[in-house]
Structures are given as C-alpha cells and as structure tokens.
Amino acid sequence: MMPALPGDAHTVPRLPTTLDRRVWLDDWAGRALVIGGVYIVLFWIWLRTGWDGPENRALINNLAIFPLHALAITLAWRASCLAGLRREARTAWRLVAAAQTMYTIADAGWLYYEHIIGSLPAVSWVDPIYLTFYPLLLGGLVSFPAAPPRGAERLRFGLDLATVLVSAGLLFWYFFLRSIADAGYSSVFESMVALAYPLGDLVLLAGVVIVALRPHNAVARASMGFLALALLSFAAADLGYSSIVLERDYTSGSWPDALWIPAVWFLAASAHVHRTHTARTALRQLSGEVITANTGTRRMRLLPYAALLAGYGLLLAVALIHPVQPLSGLAIGAIGLTAMVVARQVVAERAARQSETRFGTLVHNSSDVIAVIGEDTRIRFVSPSAQRLFGVHPDELLGAELGAHLHPDDAGVALVALRTAAERPNSAPVLARVRRPDGSSCHTESFVSNLLDDPAVRGIVLNTRDVSDRAALEAQLTHQASHDPLTNLANRTLFRNAVRRTLSRGADACDGIAVVFLDLDNFKTVNDSLGHAAGDRLLVTVAERLLHCTRGADVVARLGGDEFAILLGDVPRDVDVITIIERLLGSMRRPVVLEGKEAFVGGSIGIARWKEGDSADDLLRSADVAMYMSKRRGKGRYHFFEPPMHAEALDRLELEAALRRAVAAEEFEVVFQPIVRLDHGNIIGIEALLRWTHAERGIIPPSVFIPLAEETGMVVPLGRYVLNEACAQLARWRALPGAANLWVAVNVSGRQLHETSLVSDVAEALAASNLDASALVLEATESVVMQKTETMLGRLRALEALGVRIALDDFGTGYSSLSYLHRFPIQLLKLDKLFVEGLGRGTADSTLARAILTLGSALGLRLVAEGIETAEQLTELRRLGYELGQGYYFSAPIVASEIETLIETRGSALGIPHSAAGSRAA
Numbered sequence: 001m002m003p004a005l006p007g008d009a010h011t012v013p014r015l016p017t018t019l020d021r022r023v024w025l026d027d028w029a030g031r032a033l034v035i036g037g038v039y040i041v042l043f044w045i046w047l048r049t050g051w052d053g054p055e056n057r058a059l060i061n062n063l064a065i066f067p068l069h070a071l072a073i074t075l076a077w078r079a080s081c082l083a084g085l086r087r088e089a090r091t092a093w094r095l096v097a098a099a100q101t102m103y104t105i106a107d108a109g110w111l112y113y114e115h116i117i118g119s120l121p122a123v124s125w126v127d128p129i130y131l132t133f134y135p136l137l138l139g140g141l142v143s144f145p146a147a148p149p150r151g152a153e154r155l156r157f158g159l160d161l162a163t164v165l166v167s168a169g170l171l172f173w174y175f176f177l178r179s180i181a182d183a184g185y186s187s188v189f190e191s192m193v194a195l196a197y198p199l200g201d202l203v204l205l206a207g208v209v210i211v212a213l214r215p216h217n218a219v220a221r222a223s224m225g226f227l228a229l230a231l232l233s234f235a236a237a238d239l240g241y242s243s244i245v246l247e248r249d250y251t252s253g254s255w256p257d258a259l260w261i262p263a264v265w266f267l268a269a270s271a272h273v274h275r276t277h278t279a280r281t282a283l284r285q286l287s288g289e290v291i292t293a294n295t296g297t298r299r300m301r302l303l304p305y306a307a308l309l310a311g312y313g314l315l316l317a318v319a320l321i322h323p324v325q326p327l328s329g330l331a332i333g334a335i336g337l338t339a340m341v342v343a344r345q346v347v348a349e350r351a352a353r354q355s356e357t358r359f360g361t362l363v364h365n366s367s368d369v370i371a372v373i374g375e376d377t378r379i380r381f382v383s384p385s386a387q388r389l390f391g392v393h394p395d396e397l398l399g400a401e402l403g404a405h406l407h408p409d410d411a412g413v414a415l416v417a418l419r420t421a422a423e424r425p426n427s428a429p430v431l432a433r434v435r436r437p438d439g440s441s442c443h444t445e446s447f448v449s450n451l452l453d454d455p456a457v458r459g460i461v462l463n464t465r466d467v468s469d470r471a472a473l474e475a476q477l478t479h480q481a482s483h484d485p486l487t488n489l490a491n492r493t494l495f496r497n498a499v500r501r502t503l504s505r506g507a508d509a510c511d512g513i514a515v516v517f518l519d520l521d522n523f524k525t526v527n528d529s530l531g532h533a534a535g536d537r538l539l540v541t542v543a544e545r546l547l548h549c550t551r552g553a554d555v556v557a558r559l560g561g562d563e564f565a566i567l568l569g570d571v572p573r574d575v576d577v578i579t580i581i582e583r584l585l586g587s588m589r590r591p592v593v594l595e596g597k598e599a600f601v602g603g604s605i606g607i608a609r610w611k612e613g614d615s616a617d618d619l620l621r622s623a624d625v626a627m628y629m630s631k632r633r634g635k636g637r638y639h640f641f642e643p644p645m646h647a648e649a650l651d652r653l654e655l656e657a658a659l660r661r662a663v664a665a666e667e668f669e670v671v672f673q674p675i676v677r678l679d680h681g682n683i684i685g686i687e688a689l690l691r692w693t694h695a696e697r698g699i700i701p702p703s704v705f706i707p708l709a710e711e712t713g714m715v716v717p718l719g720r721y722v723l724n725e726a727c728a729q730l731a732r733w734r735a736l737p738g739a740a741n742l743w744v745a746v747n748v749s750g751r752q753l754h755e756t757s758l759v760s761d762v763a764e765a766l767a768a769s770n771l772d773a774s775a776l777v778l779e780a781t782e783s784v785v786m787q788k789t790e791t792m793l794g795r796l797r798a799l800e801a802l803g804v805r806i807a808l809d810d811f812g813t814g815y816s817s818l819s820y821l822h823r824f825p826i827q828l829l830k831l832d833k834l835f836v837e838g839l840g841r842g843t844a845d846s847t848l849a850r851a852i853l854t855l856g857s858a859l860g861l862r863l864v865a866e867g868i869e870t871a872e873q874l875t876e877l878r879r880l881g882y883e884l885g886q887g888y889y890f891s892a893p894i895v896a897s898e899i900e901t902l903i904e905t906r907g908s909a910l911g912i913p914h915s916a917a918g919s920r921a922a
C-alpha cells in the first residue's frame with residue numbers, strides 16, 4: 001500500500017444557521033411535513049381498522065387531504081422563488097405548483113359533487129381540470145436543469161425511454177384500455193375521457209423514467225427522488241381507481257386514497273428538500289468550503305431490460321392463462337421491444353469503441369506521460385511518450401514500483417505527496433526527478449487524479465510533464481540569489497543560514513566553530529586608480545586565494561563590496577584558527593598584477609568564537625566588531641572578539657539618537673532619479689530616494705541609516721515623509737506640458753509593509769496631492785515581499801485595490817521561487833544592477849537577462865533595468881528588448897528643480913554623461 005499521511009482533516013467552520021439542523025425540523029415547512037407524515041400513517045391505520053362509518057370516512061378522507069394540497073402548492077412556489085436558483089429550475093417548480101393547483105381545484109369539485117350534490121356524473125367540468133394536471137407536471141419535469149445527452153448518449157436515452165413506454169403501454173392496453181373500451185359507456189366522449197386518465201398515468205410513468213435516466217446535479221438529485229415517488233404514487237392510485245371503477249365498487253376511503261394522499265406529501269417534500277439543499281450548498285460555498293461538482297447520476301441501466309422482460313412476461317402469461325385470446329398485438333409489441341433493446345446495445349457498444357479509440361489516440365499522441373498507479377505503488381499503465389521523456393520503453397515500466405524510477409532524494413517525499421494529492425482534489429502538483437537509464441534525471445511535474453473507485457481504471461492517474469527547463473531556470477536564479485555574481489562565493493544570506501544551521505546542531509558542534517570577517521585594506525585606492533574592472537579582478541583573485549587557504553568544508557562568502565566572511569568548522573582551539581588566519585594573511589600579502597602593475601592589498605580580520613547563548617547574528621556582529629578593531633589598530637592583522645569591544649556599539653547608539661532627532665526635525669532631503677524609455681530616452685517615471693546630511697558626520701549613505709531606521713522603526717515616519725514629498729512633487733511636474741502621464745516610484749521597506757497604517761498613508765498622500773492612484777508605484781524587494789507571506793499578500797492586495805501599482809525591486813537577488821509572481825499583485829519587475837554590470841562584456845549575464853525578460857513578458861509584467869552606467873550596457877539592453885531603464889548613464893539622483901528642467905527639455909537626460917550628473921557616491 002502507498003504510505004499514508006498523518007491526519008489533516010479539512011474542517012468547515014460551523015455556520016450560525018438553522019440549516020445545520022436536520023432538514024425536516026429546520027423551519028415551519030419541515031415541521032408541517034413531519035405532521036403530514038404522521039397524519040398519513042394514522043390515516044392508513046384508520047383505513048385498515050375502518051373506524052366510524054363509510055360516510056364519515058369518505059368526508060374525513062376528502063377534507064383531510066386539502067391541508068396537504070395547500071402545503072404542496074406553497075412549498076413548490078417557495079422553491080421557485082429561491083434567490084440564485086437557475087431560471088430553468090424556477091420555471092420547473094412553477095409548473096409543478098400550477099399542476100398541483102389544478103389537482104386541488106379538481107378535488108374541490110369532486111368534494112362538491114360527492115357531498116353537496118350527492119352523486120358523481122360520468123363526465124363533468126372536473127375532468128378537464130384533472131386532466132390538465134398531467135401535461136403541466138410533465139412540463140415541469142422536463143424543465144428541471146440537467147446535463148442534456150449528446151451524440152450516441154442521446155440516441156441511447158431515447159431508446160431506453162421508448163422501451164419503457166412501449167412495455168408500459170402494452171400493460172396499460174391489456175389491463176385498462178381494452179377494459180375501458182368494452183365497458184359500454186353511453187357516449188364516445190365519456191369513453192375518451194375514461195381513456196384519458198390511463199393515458200395520463202402513462203405520461204406520469206414517462207416522467208418517472210425521465211427523472212431516473214436524466215443526469216441531475218447533486219443538489220437536485222435528492223428532491224428528484226421524492227418527485228419520482230410522488231409520480232409513482234399518483235400513477236398507482238389512478239390505476240387502482242380505474243380498476244375499481246370498472247368493477248363499479250369504488251367508495252371514498254378505498255385503498256387508492258391511501259396512495260393519493262402520500263403522493264401529495266412526496267410532492268411537497270420534494271420542493272422543500274430542493275430549496276433547503278440549494279440554500280445549504282450556497283452557505284457552504286460562502287463559508288469557504290470547496291464543493292466538488294457532481295453532475296452525473298447512476299443510470300438505471302437495467303430499466304430497459306426489465307421493460308423487455310415485462311413485455312415478454314405479459315405475452316407468456318396471456319398465452320398460458322387465456323390461450324384462446326389473440327396475441328398478435330402483444331407479440332408485435334414484444335418484437336418491437338426486442339428490436340429497441342438490441343439497437344440500444346449496438347449503439348452503446350459502438351459509442352464505447354469510438355470512445356476507446358479516441359482515448360487511445362489522445363494518449364498515444366500526448367506530449368505528456370499518462371500513467372496509472374495501483375494502490376501497491378506499482379505501475380499498471382504508461383503511455384508511449386515515456387520513451388521520449390524518460391528514455392525507457394513503456395513495457396519495461398509495467399509492474400515496476402514507482403519509487404524505483406525516482407531519484408532517491410525524491411522517492412519518499414514524492415510518494416507521500418502522491419497520496420496527499422490523491423486524497424485532496426485541490427492539492428498542489430507533485431514534483432519529482434525521474435531517473436533515466438543513462439544516469440541523468442528529468443525534472444517532472446505530475447497532476448494526480450484518484451480513480452481507484454472507477455471500475456474502468458481502479459488506480460491513481462498521473463499526468464506527468466517535463467519541467468527540466470523551468471527547474472534549470474529556478475536553480476540558476478537560486479544560485480544567483482544565494483551567491484555573489486562576481487566571485488561565485490556564497491552571499492550574505494547563504495552565509496548567515498550556514499551559521500544558523502551549524503548552531504542548530506548543538507553545543508558540541510558550536511564549540512568547534514569560528515566566524516571570520518575579512519575586509520580588504522586600501523581597496524578603494526585600487527578601485528579609484530585602476531578602475532572598477534581592475535577592482536573586480538582583484539576581488540576575484542582574493543576569492544580564489546581564500547578558497548585555496550581554507551578547507552573544503554569551510555564556507556567562504558563575499559558579503560558585499562570588499563568584505564568577506566569565512567565559517568570555520570572543527571577548530572576547537574584558538575591555535576587551530578590562528579594557523580588558518582596566518583595562512584590567509586600570508587596569501588593576501590602577495591602582490592596581484594592588475595593592468596600590468598603590481599597591486600598590494602592586505603586585509604583586516606576579525607574572529608568571533610561561539611560562547612553559550614550566542615546566536616548566528618551575535619557571532620556575525622562580534623566578528624564585524626573585531627574586524628573594525630583590527631582596522632583601527634593598523635590594518636593587516638587579526639583580532640579575536642572580546643567583550644570590551646563596544647566602541648562600535650556606542651557609535652551605533654549615537655547614530656541612532658542622531659537619526660531620531662533628524663526624523664523629528666525633518667532634516668532629510670528627497671532626491672529623484674529619472675526612469676526613461678530606452679528607445680528614445682524620454683522620461684516616463686521618477687524614483688524618489690532619501691538622503692541624509694548629518695551636521696557633524698556629513699553625508700550618511702542610505703546603506704548606513706536605512707537599515708538602522710528599519711531596525712528602530714524610524715523607517716515608518718521616514719517612509720511617510722518620502723511618500724508625501726514624492727506625490728506633491730509629481731503633482732507639480734504633471735502640470736508641465738507633456739508630463740501628464742508621468743509616474744513616481746517610492747521604495748517601501750518590510751517594516752512599512754507590516755504596518756496596518758500603510759494603506760491609509762498612501763490614500764492620504766494621493767488625496768492631498770490630488771493624484772490618480774495609478775500615478776504611484778510602490779517598490780519592494782523580493783526578500784521583503786516573502787516575509788510573512790500571507791500578511792504581505794493581504795497588504796499588497798489592499799494597495800492594489802486603491803489602484804496603486806506594485807514593483808518588485810532587485811529582482812533575481814532575493815527569494816528564488818517563481819510561484820510568488822503568480823500569487824502577488826505585481827505589475828513591474830526591476831532587474832537588479834548585478835545583472836546589468838556584465839552586459840556588453842561577453843558574459844553570461846545577457847542570457848540570464850533575456851530569460852528574465854521572457855519570464856516577465858509571459859506573466860504580463862513590465863521590466864525596468866537598473867544601474868545602467870555605460871553605453872555598452874544600454875546598447876545590449878536595447879538589443880535584448882528591454883523597454884525601461886535608469887542609472888547614472890542618464891542621471892544621478894538630483895533635486896526636484898533639476899528634474900523639472902529635464903522634463904521641460906523632453907528627456908535630453910539621455911545625452912548627459914554620468915560624470916556630469918554626479919558621481920555614484922552622490
């Protein structure tokens with residue numbers, strides 16, 4: 001058997017409504033039906049015991065049925081008035097109500113003749129009213145919504161219906177129609193009226209067959225059962241009445257009355273059940289429960305064969321009991337029944353062969369692999385496309401266990417997921433790697449259908465497709481998100497996770513680890529004198545030396561800029577750490593040849609050893625503090641972290657206090673960087689950026705004060721300030737000629753997105769500047785968006801509801817899964833400058849940039865390339881098809897008045913070299 005999962009029942013919240021009680025006690029209608037049912041039982045007992053006299057019994061019988069008549073009419077009209085009911089169902093219940101109304105009027109006429117006049121005429125005005133009941137009720141039956149039969153199914157349905165009706169017609173003809181014709185009525189009209197009632201009963205029988213054979217939805221099926229019982233009761237009562245009348249022996253209260261009364265009750269119950277179940281289903285859907293549609297029904301497949309047996313049984317009985325009577329009519333009818341049943345079988349077999357051929361053709365030519373898995377996880381069927389996808393002939397897979405052909409790392413998880421998907425119709429697809437004979441693996445995605453209960457399948461059906469290309473792209477993005485693109489070392493996120501995993505192994509493992517921070521000395525001098533390209537080559541060389549000096553199990557990372565980190569394992573003594581550190585410093589002292597010149601760049605190292613209670617962040621912070629201590633003490637050396645090293649912490653506290661004062665005094669300045677069309681350079685958007693110039697420290701980079709503001713919560717008022725300033729400036733710029741469609745982009749941090757006040761802050765900023773919401777774009781990074789996913793999703797959807805557009809900043813450097821692009825309301829992707837840096841230099845960045853553009857275009861997203869600094873990068877982005885971009889090649893972040901000048905010159909910023917607009921440090 002396949003492995004079962006732990007219990008994970010899907011519960012539906014209990015609804016505060018009487019519909020949670022039993023159907024028959026939920027309201028006045030249900031209680032009235034219960035009382036009516038009790039009355040019917042008592043009436044049957046009374047009918048059997050013969051209480052009172054026959055006259056009183058007749059009067060009580062005729063009067064007592066009228067409350068049931070009224071209830072049936074009321075409930076049928078009530079069912080037709082249910083809100084949300086399909087139009088066909090409303091029409092059907094109105095026709096049923098009209099039919100019951102005519103029947104009630106006719107019963108009142110009957111009561112008038114029997115108890116007021118004292119005699120019943122052979123034919124009266126009551127008969128046309130009774131006879132109107134039959135076509136109205138039949139019209140209601142055929143009006144109920146049901147899946148119409150198509151093609152061969154339609155012909156088979158017609159043959160089934162005809163078979164039953166012909167068989168019933170033979171019975172009616174022999175037992176009733178001949179007897180009525182020979183009864184000696186005084187006029188032809190009386191004979192026609194007498195014959196009309198059995199024919200009407202035949203119509204009712206047709207209605208029963210239609211209800212039985214036509215597929216209804218799950219809501220209607222329960223009520224259709226009661227309706228079928230009502231029709232059978234009406235027909236049986238009418239036929240019994242006709243038999244008694246032919247023998248001149250009918251009195252009120254006879255046994256047919258015991259069928260007419262429950263027939264009316266069944267009709268009322270049908271209307272009540274239909275209305276109650278429809279309302280219950282609607283409330284369950286509102287509560288969030290998934291209602292699985294089921295439009296099929298169990299066909300009464302033996303019904304036409306039973307009709308055939310009934311026809312031949314009648315023929316045999318007449319031949320044995322009354323051998324002198326002519327049998328030609330019955331024989332012709334039996335032959336006709338046989339022909340119809342044979343034709344039905346031929347149609348069914350032909351449809352089955354066509355369906356099998358069509359299914360086989362589809363499966364044979366499908367690009368996906370279709371497989372049937374038994375409960376023992378063995379493969380029972382696999383389509384021919386397995387040869388193309390997996391390199392294995394389908395015959396070789398039959399009978400094998402599914403797990404034997406899966407990658408060992410995926411087999412157990414895949415089988416558990418397979419069981420889960422088979423039990424839950426809305427489960428996610430199963431992802432697994434399938435092993436090929438040549439040793440390679442194929443990444444697959446399988447959609448699961450549980451057909452164990454289907455006698456034609458009796459297995460779990462997998463529809464499997466090859467998703468290797470998608471997996472490769474996700475793996476590439478995963479690597480990009482967790483590794484430094486320049487040196488291919490681990491990045492800060494991956495390094496921090498490695499430290500956390502090591503600490504989670506327990507105190508024994510923690511005692512033998514050390515975190516090392518290394519910062520290059522004088523790297524800025526090399527970078528400024530020889531250029532960024534030479535600086536990049538220096539960083540690559542340093543990365544190679546660090547890998548060479550460490551062991552294979554150690555984690556080496558580039559944290560950013562010229563900062564590196566190393567996680568050393570299995571170094572229980574400080575001397576073990578020092579041996580590795582001295583080897584590192586020795587390699588750093590060797591010169592590096594750059595641009596034909598030797599460059600000497602040393603390194604300052606800080607080391608932190610784990611102590612009880614330290615977290616990963618504590619270790620990283622301690623190593624960082626120790627590294628800064630090494631720099632202050634002369635560079636090119638190392639220091640272990642010691643508790644007295646709090647200078648850095650004190651400095652941070654001072655900066656935090658200064659930040660709080662600056663926020664209160666609004667000492668910040670908002671600058672703006674244009675976003676342009678890459679084809680002609682016209683400005684179509686502006687990104688708002690925050691700058692802080694401290695009175696004593698001077699310009700403090702955003703990379704310094706923004707993280708601090710994030711940690712302390714000061715980013716919320718700062719973000720509100722930037723938002724208001726950006727909207728106000730945009731309103732002024734839009735008043736300029738040709739700038740009516742200009743939009744502004746504002747960065748929002750994770751802390752802001754967690755604040756419930758963000759949505760109201762945005763709405764107030766837009767209202768204060770009288771801006772349309774579509775003019776504002778809010779930018780958030782991938783890592784921020786994926787924090788507390790459900791909370792973030794709700795906040796972004798609330799912003800989308802305002803009309804604000806959402807942009808995903810630094811795409812490709814954060815969370816790597818592509819699924820969130822579908823879930824989150826994102827309209828723009830901003831390609832991180834890391835992907836742009838290598839463009840035009842023959843690197844693989846062009847391929848990745850093209851893949852991301854293709855992905856964004858397929859999802860209907862607009863892409864903005866960030867960090868454009870050279871004409872080569874611009875040319876390559878244009879060639880790839882990127883539409884929008886920004887960077888120092890066009891303009892550095894500038895003040896609002898300079899933006900106004902650029903707008904008035906209609907995008908002439910395209911021709912401004914970045915050196916004229918300002919340096920990167922501006």
